[in-house]
Amino acid sequence: MTVVSIASLTQHAQNLCRQLANIRQEENEVKRPIIFVAHSMGGLLTKKALLHSTESNPTEINSIVTNPSGILFMGTPHAGSMNATIGSFVATLISIFHPTNTSLLMDLEKESPNLQELDRRFNQLLTRRNTANDPIHIRCFYESVPMTGINGLVCERPPQLRK
Numbered sequence: 253m254t255v256v257s258i259a260s261l262t263q264h265a266q267n268l269c270r271q272l273a274n275i276r277q278e279e280n281e282v283k284r285p286i287i288f289v290a291h292s293m294g295g296l297l298t299k300k301a302l303l304h305s306t307e308s309n310p311t312e313i314n315s316i317v318t319n320p321s322g323i324l325f326m327g328t329p330h331a332g333s334m335n336a337t338i339g340s341f342v343a344t345l346i347s348i349f350h351p352t353n354t355s356l357l358m359d360l361e362k363e364s365p366n367l368q369e370l371d372r373r374f375n376q377l378l379t380r381r382n383t384a385n386d387p388i389h390i391r392c393f394y395e396s397v398p399m400t401g402i403n404g405l406v407c408e409r410p411p412q413l414r415k
Contacts, residue, residue: 261293261366265300272301273312282312285321295328296367299374306377317377322389330371330392332362 259267276282290298305317381387 295325
């Protein structure tokens with residue numbers, strides 16, 4: 253039987269920070285700039301990891317937030333997705349026969365309070381970095397044409413980029 257992770261987005265972010273800090277220490281590259289390239293939920297994980305790094309006491313983990321020079325978000329559902337509700341329903345059905353982790357899908361629902369809070373805190377981090385004249389350069393790529401068979405876009409233009 254396949255094992256399904258029951259970790260939350262926060263737990264995945266903590267794990268990413270620990271592993272990244274370990275690699276950077278082993279390679280003696282703690283001060284080397286970081287460019288994150290993140291797709292879909294990986295973009296949310298990147299935001300959460302940078303916030304975790306900001307709030308961490310160990311300097312090796314805290315250094316992760318001081319070194320990013322850029323983030324490339326590709327298809328990241330910053331404000332959630334209408335399709336997450338469908339995914340949650342399907343995952344619930346599948347859970348009858350196979351273990352699933354629906355908590356991550358629930359966080360991806362359109363206008364999720366957790367995503368709104370993540371976005372608010374991440375924007376505060378970006379503002380602090382800009383004020384300190386140490387910006388994190390961000391580029392977002394998102395869908396502009398709906399996929400065949402899916403109602404609407406899976407990942408829309410990020411809220412901060414909407415006109």
